[in-house]
Amino acid sequence: MVERKSKVKCEDREYAGNLPRVSIIITFFNEYKSVLLRTLHSVVNRTSPELLKEIILVDDFSDTDFLDKPLNEYVAAHFTNVRILRMLKHSGRSHARMLGARSATAPVLVFMDSHIEVGDNWLPPLLEPIMLNNRTVMCPIIDRINEQTLRYQKVVGGRGAFDWNLNYSELPRLPEDMKYPSEPFKNPIMKGELFAIFSKFFWKLKGYDNGFNEYGGEQFELSFKIWMCDGEIYDAPCSRVAHIEANYRKEDDAESKPQKFILRNYKRVAEVWMGYYKKYLFQNNIKYSRISTGDLTKQKAVRSKCKSFEWYLDTVAFDTKKKYPPSLFKYAEGAIQNMGNSNFCVDTLSRQVRSTIGVSSCAENLASPHEQQFWSIGWTQDLRTSDDEICLDVPMRKINARVKLWKCHGQGGNQHWIYDIKTKLLRNGSHGKRCLEMLPHNMHLVVNKCNETKQYMKWIFGFTNRTALENMLT
The missing domain is CATH 2.80.10.50 (Trefoil (Acidic Fibroblast Growth Factor, subunit A))
Known part of the structure; x- marks a missing residue:
């Protein structure tokens, strides 16, 4: 648990001097050259060398010329702690991230997209809570990069929520959170899978679901798994990372993917983690009845040692349950x-x-x-x-x-x-x-x-x- 401290502003806050080092994993697929390089230089320039052990770029089988040999040459000429891994076929973000995680050597893993820009001193606010509790998963506040001007736009940040179609939304922070606006606050659902996690805890949870297709459902599977299996997710207001708007990116987003991929992933999440409440998802879309989840043996083995989804709704996501009451009505x-x-x-x-x-x-x-x-x-x-x-x-x-x-x-x-x-x-x-x-x-x-x-x-x-x-x- 992250304890409340004070109302000290972010710019005046001091952090422990023995923070753990990180491996930053950045996956990409057909990303724009300028966007990818902006991401890479941003991370290198605004991350303390003492904390950054390595950056691992994972190419999810791109077919853009610059992302092949020219990228190798650019990285070799400008960085000493950046390496590139390449998928043998296009498999989706979660599979690419798993490849990067298996190769990582630092005690803390930080997962990022390839179209972001980190703020000043973004990393210590994520690392200190993890150092104090290695089951704490930390997320930055995800600001916006305007799709037209590429300017950085700050947001307030809120608590992640979802309806019974697994559409993500945000609810206001709790009143007790706003008493200490610069302190980390609990978040039921991570916003966009930009997060830091203790490597041993990540592997105890078996990482991402290896049965996922392409894209969709990762943030729900991870969030449910973390909370229900004795972990916690916090957002750190003093850590800011901006994310470029989806309609400017070259990388495919969820809405461009065939719906059957997304629904299959959602059904896997529901069958493993949502228990009795899965029926509220399934009754909203008759297509679920025609979708096979594939083998869930490994995921259910992890699930068997964790708390119930009812506990999660009542204890963690109580505001989600109030906003989107489960109903077959x-x-x-x-x-x-x-x-x-x-x-x-x-x-x-x-x-x-x-x-x-x-x-x-x-x-x-x-x-x-x-x-x-x-x-x-x-x-x-x-x-x-x-x-x-x-x-x-x-x-x-x-x-x-x-x-x-x-x-x-x-x-x-x-x-x-x-x-x-x-x-x-x-x-x-x-x-x-x-x-x-x-x-x-x-x-x-x-x-x-x-x-x-x-x-x-x-x-x-x-x-x-x-x-x-x-x-x-x-």
């Missing part, structure tokens, strides 16, 4: 059948995000239709597709406003929907004065001022929780 789900013409149901038409949608012939089973016609309204009171990540949105406020598919944000507004079971109207927006309507002459789905006399504005769900819907409207 649905107000309504299934197909949405039009009462003006009962042959037609709301359908995504297999279209992508930001596209308009329409209607098509209803599936035979309205309670359990095919994916394109499956919709649900849950506790967030939005209208979600079968994968529970895409919502029906109304971006325009005009007559015959078209409805579109949009990534769910859970904040209501244009994505707020309530089903009025008495009138059969699907009301949109916080005031509920506009309703979903099918235009019979062109089969468009639009939103207009609610009118109980319009049959094409009335809808029937495949399944409804009548009592809950009636209570919602009272």
Whole structure:
């Protein structure tokens, strides 16, 4: 446990003189030359030589010319404690990091991305807590590098959280944390896998899950594992590392990867670490039922010696549980059948995000239709597709406003929907004065001022929780 000290400012803080040395592991894949070199020079220039034993660059099978022989020559000409390892095939960040960790020789491992810039004196705030407790995992506050100007932008920092699709978010620091704003504070979920960890503790946890594909889920697997297996994660406000925005990077991000890779990784995390609560993840996306996790024997062997996920939620991530309460509850789900013409149901038409949608012939089973016609309204009171990540949105406020598919944000507004079971109207927006309507002459789905006399504005769900819907409207 990291004890509270004082309100001493970061620039006035002194650290122990016998801090452990580190091996810094930086993985990259097709990174921009200027970005990678900025990262490398930043780490070397702003890290005390007494603390830096080595930097290990791990190339995840890049195919950019500079990242091959020219990079070897550049490193040899400018650095004495930097070496390069290369993957034999493109395998993803976690596999590349494991290669670097196996080669590391220092007592503390620091994992970094290849598109960062460290702040002044960034390392001692991470090392001192680890020296005092070798089961403490330390993360810097991750600032931003503007994608357009490449300027450094500071952020406040908060406690990592997640919803039941494993979407990462941040919640405010606890009131007791803000009494000592420069002191490390507990974090249930590390933000972006920029962290320092005692090497022996990393290997006791068996490192990263070697069954992961490509990218996705690493921060959740590591965070659950650390907390549940007698470790702790802290963020250090006096350690600042800035991270370049995703849409400027050449390296692929999670959203560009095939969804099946990410879902497979998430399912592995859930099956091993989430226990009873895994059902809240699986019920939100029917695709999980068709995904195989592969062998989980090694991961479950580690898990068998650790605390429960319920303990984690109640003791560590209690604010996450309050913000995103686990629930199988649905107000309504299934197909949405039009009462003006009962042959037609709301359908995504297999279209992508930001596209308009329409209607098509209803599936035979309205309670359990095919994916394109499956919709649900849950506790967030939005209208979600079968994968529970895409919502029906109304971006325009005009007559015959078209409805579109949009990534769910859970904040209501244009994505707020309530089903009025008495009138059969699907009301949109916080005031509920506009309703979903099918235009019979062109089969468009639009939103207009609610009118109980319009049959094409009335809808029937495949399944409804009548009592809950009636209570919602009272």
